[in-house]
Amino acid sequence: MIVVLTGGTGGAKFVEGLRHVVPPEELTFVVNTGDDLQWWGLYVSPDVDSIIYALAGRLSKERGWGVKGDTFYCLETMKALDEPIWFHVGDRDLAVHLLRSKLLAEGKTVTDVARSIAEKFGIPSRVLPMSNSRVETRVDTPSGELSFQEYFVQRWYQDPVNSVRFAGSTEAEPAPGVIDAILQASAVILAPSNPISSIGPILSVPAIREALVRTPASVAAISPIVGNNAVSGPAGIMMAAMGFPVSIGGVAQAYEDFLDVLVVDNQDKAVAQKLQAAGFHVKVTNTIMKTRDDRVNLARAVLAACEAEGAAATSPK
Amino acid sequence: MIVVLTGGTGGAKFVEGLRHVVPPEELTFVVNTGDDLQWWGLYVSPDVDSIIYALAGRLSKERGWGVKGDTFYCLETMKALDEPIWFHVGDRDLAVHLLRSKLLAEGKTVTDVARSIAEKFGIPSRVLPMSNSRVETRVDTPSGELSFQEYFVQRWYQDPVNSVRFAGSTEAEPAPGVIDAILQASAVILAPSNPISSIGPILSVPAIREALVRTPASVAAISPIVGNNAVSGPAGIMMAAMGFPVSIGGVAQAYEDFLDVLVVDNQDKAVAQKLQAAGFHVKVTNTIMKTRDDRVNLARAVLAACEAEGAAATSPK
Numbered sequence: 001m002i003v004v005l006t007g008g009t010g011g012a013k014f015v016e017g018l019r020h021v022v023p024p025e026e027l028t029f030v031v032n033t034g035d036d037l038q039w040w041g042l043y044v045s046p047d048v049d050s051i052i053y054a055l056a057g058r059l060s061k062e063r064g065w066g067v068k069g070d071t072f073y074c075l076e077t078m079k080a081l082d083e084p085i086w087f088h089v090g091d092r093d094l095a096v097h098l099l100r101s102k103l104l105a106e107g108k109t110v111t112d113v114a115r116s117i118a119e120k121f122g123i124p125s126r127v128l129p130m131s132n133s134r135v136e137t138r139v140d141t142p143s144g145e146l147s148f149q150e151y152f153v154q155r156w157y158q159d160p161v162n163s164v165r166f167a168g169s170t171e172a173e174p175a176p177g178v179i180d181a182i183l184q185a186s187a188v189i190l191a192p193s194n195p196i197s198s199i200g201p202i203l204s205v206p207a208i209r210e211a212l213v214r215t216p217a218s219v220a221a222i223s224p225i226v227g228n229n230a231v232s233g234p235a236g237i238m239m240a241a242m243g244f245p246v247s248i249g250g251v252a253q254a255y256e257d258f259l260d261v262l263v264v265d266n267q268d269k270a271v272a273q274k275l276q277a278a279g280f281h282v283k284v285t286n287t288i289m290k291t292r293d294d295r296v297n298l299a300r301a302v303l304a305a306c307e308a309e310g311a312a313a314t315s316p317k
Numbered sequence: 318m319i320v321v322l323t324g325g326t327g328g329a330k331f332v333e334g335l336r337h338v339v340p341p342e343e344l345t346f347v348v349n350t351g352d353d354l355q356w357w358g359l360y361v362s363p364d365v366d367s368i369i370y371a372l373a374g375r376l377s378k379e380r381g382w383g384v385k386g387d388t389f390y391c392l393e394t395m396k397a398l399d400e401p402i403w404f405h406v407g408d409r410d411l412a413v414h415l416l417r418s419k420l421l422a423e424g425k426t427v428t429d430v431a432r433s434i435a436e437k438f439g440i441p442s443r444v445l446p447m448s449n450s451r452v453e454t455r456v457d458t459p460s461g462e463l464s465f466q467e468y469f470v471q472r473w474y475q476d477p478v479n480s481v482r483f484a485g486s487t488e489a490e491p492a493p494g495v496i497d498a499i500l501q502a503s504a505v506i507l508a509p510s511n512p513i514s515s516i517g518p519i520l521s522v523p524a525i526r527e528a529l530v531r532t533p534a535s536v537a538a539i540s541p542i543v544g545n546n547a548v549s550g551p552a553g554i555m556m557a558a559m560g561f562p563v564s565i566g567g568v569a570q571a572y573e574d575f576l577d578v579l580v581v582d583n584q585d586k587a588v589a590q591k592l593q594a595a596g597f598h599v600k601v602t603n604t605i606m607k608t609r610d611d612r613v614n615l616a617r618a619v620l621a622a623c624e625a626e627g628a629a630a631t632s633p634k
Contacts, residue, residue: 041419
C-alpha cells in the first residue's frame with residue numbers, strides 16, 4: 001500500500017499521474033482539510049474533492065480544480081442575488097457539496113462522507129481526510145487574520161504573510177485509518193503540494209507527524225519549489241513567512257524529521273548535489289508536469305526512489 | 318391594496334396576468350407553505366418561489382414552475398451520485414434554495430427570507446409566506462401518510478386519497494403582516510389554486526380564516542374546477558376526499574363562510590345560474606388561461622367583480 005499526503009492543485013496533478021502507475025486499490029490518500037470552508041451555507045472540502053475528481057478522471061485540467069466541463073449557472077444566479085461568488089463552484093461540483101453537507105448534517109464524519117463520495121464515483125482507492133475534527137489554516141497578514149481561501153482565492157495571495165497557524169490542530173486526532181496506513185505503508189509520498197498550507201495542516205496533527213517519524217516505510221517528498229520559486233501558488237511566500245529558505249533545501253528542512261528522500265527538478269541539480277554532500281538523499285528528475293507523460297514519469301521516478309531507499313535502508317530510522 | 322391568497326401552478330399563472338393589470342406595489346401575496354420540503358439538505362418553498370419568479374417574469378411557462386430556460390446539471394450529477402431526483406431543481410433555481418437555507422440557518426424567518434429574495438429580484442410587491450411556523454400538508458393514502466410533494470410529484474398523485482391534514486396548523490400564527498393586509502385590503506382574491514392543498518393550508522391557520530370572515534374587503538375566489546374536473550392537478554381528487562362536490566358548487570362550499578363572489582368559467586354558466594338562484598354571487602367569464610391575453614382578461618374580470626361586489630355591499634358581512 002502506498003500512502004500519499006496531498007492537498008492543493010499540485011497534489012491533484014501528481015495523483016493524475018500516479019493513478020496510471022499504481023493500481024488504485026493500492027493507494028491511500030491522506031488529504032488536507034485545513035482549507036475547507038463554509039460556502040453558500042454548504043461545507044466544502046476542496047482538496048478532498050480534487051483528489052476524488054482526479055482519481056475519477058473528472059478533474060478539470062484547465063482550472064486544476066472542479067469538474068471537467070462544468071457550467072456555472074447557479075453561480076451566475078448567486079451573483080444576481082448579490083451573494084459572494086469569489087469562490088467558484090460549478091453546477092456539477094455543487095452536487096458533491098450538497099451531498100457532503102447533507103451527510104454531515106445527518107451526523108456522518110468527514111471520513112464517512114469522503115468514503116461514501118469516493119465509492120459513488122467508483123474509486124477503489126482510500127481517500128482519508130486528515131482528521132475528523134476541524135483544523136483550520138489561518139493566515140496572519142497586515143490586514144488581519146484570514147482563512148486560507150480568503151487569502152488565496154478571494155485576495156489572490158497579494159497580502160504579505162506574517163505567519164500561518166492551524167487552529168485546532170493540537171487537539172486534533174488523525175482520522176480513523178490514517179496512522180495504520182502510514183505505519184503499514186510500503187512507501188509514503190508527500191505530493192508536490194505547498195509545504196505550509198497543503199502539507200502543513202496534515203503535519204500539524206501531532207499523531208500524524210509522529211507516525212511519519214516512526215514508520216518503517218520510505219518517506220519521499222516531491223519539492224514544489226523549483227529553482228527559488230514555487231511551481232505555482234504561494235508556497236514560496238508562505239515558506240519564507242515561516243522561516244524556511246525558498247529552495248529545495250527549505251523543503252528538506254520543513255520535512256527533515258521524517259524525510260528519507262527528496263525528489264527535485266533537474267533545474268536544481270547543482271543544489272541537489274550540495275544537499276547530498278550534506279547527507280540528504282535526493283533524487284533528481286523532471287518534476288514539471290505539463291503533459292500526461294510528465295505526470296506518469298514523475299510518479300514512476302518517485303516510486304523508484306522510494307524502492308531504492310527501502311533497499312538501501314540497513315537500520316530502522 | 319389587493320391581497321391574493323395563492324399556491325401551486327394555477328396561482329402562479331394567475332399572478333402572471335395580475336401583474337400586468339395592477340401596479341406591483343399594490344399587490345400583497347399570502348402564499349401557501351404547506352408543501353415546503355427539505356430537499357438535498359436544503360429548505361425549499363416551491364409556492365413562494367413560483368410567485369417570485371412569476372412577478373419577476375422569470376417563471377418557466379412550459380413547466381409552470383422553476384426558472385425559465387434553466388439547466389439541470391447539478392441534478393444530473395445528483396442522479397449519478399444515487400441521490401433522489403424526483404423533485405426537479407434547476408441550476409438557477411438552486412441558487413434561491415441555497416440562499417433561503419443559508420438565511421434560515423442564520424436565524425431569519427421564512428417571512429424575512431421571502432422579503433429579502435423578492436427584493437433581490439427587484440419585486441416591489443409583498444410576498445408573505447402564510448406563517449413563520451411549519452404547517453405541513455399531509456396526505457393520507459392506503460400506502461400511508463405522505464407529504465404533499467411525495468404524493469404529488471414523486472408518486473404522480475396516483476394514490477387514492479383518504480384525507481388531507483395540515484400538521485401544526487392549529488398552533489400556527491399568521492406571518493407578520495398577513496392579518497393587517499387582509500383587514501385593510503380593497504379586495505382579497507383566492508387564486509385558482511387547489512382549494513385543499515394550496516389554499517387549504519393557508520385557511521388552516523385559524524387567525525387567517527377569521528380575518529377573511531371579518532375583513533370589510535370583497536373576497537373573490539376563482540374556481541380551479543371547470544365542469545366537474547380540475548383544470549390541472551389533483552384538486553378534484555382532494556376535494557372529493559374532503560367531502561366536497563367536485564364542481565363550482567363544491568368550491569363555493571369550501572369557502573362559504575367568507576366568500577363574496579365566485580368567479581367561474583363560461584362552461585359552468587348553467588350551474589352558475591343555479592348557484593346564483595341559491596343566493597351566491599357568481600361571476601361568469603373565461604377562466605382558462607392559455608394565452609397572455611387570457612391571463613390579463615381574467616385578472617381584469619376578477620377585479621371588476623370585486624369592485625361591483627364592494628359597490629353593491631350595503632351592510633357589513
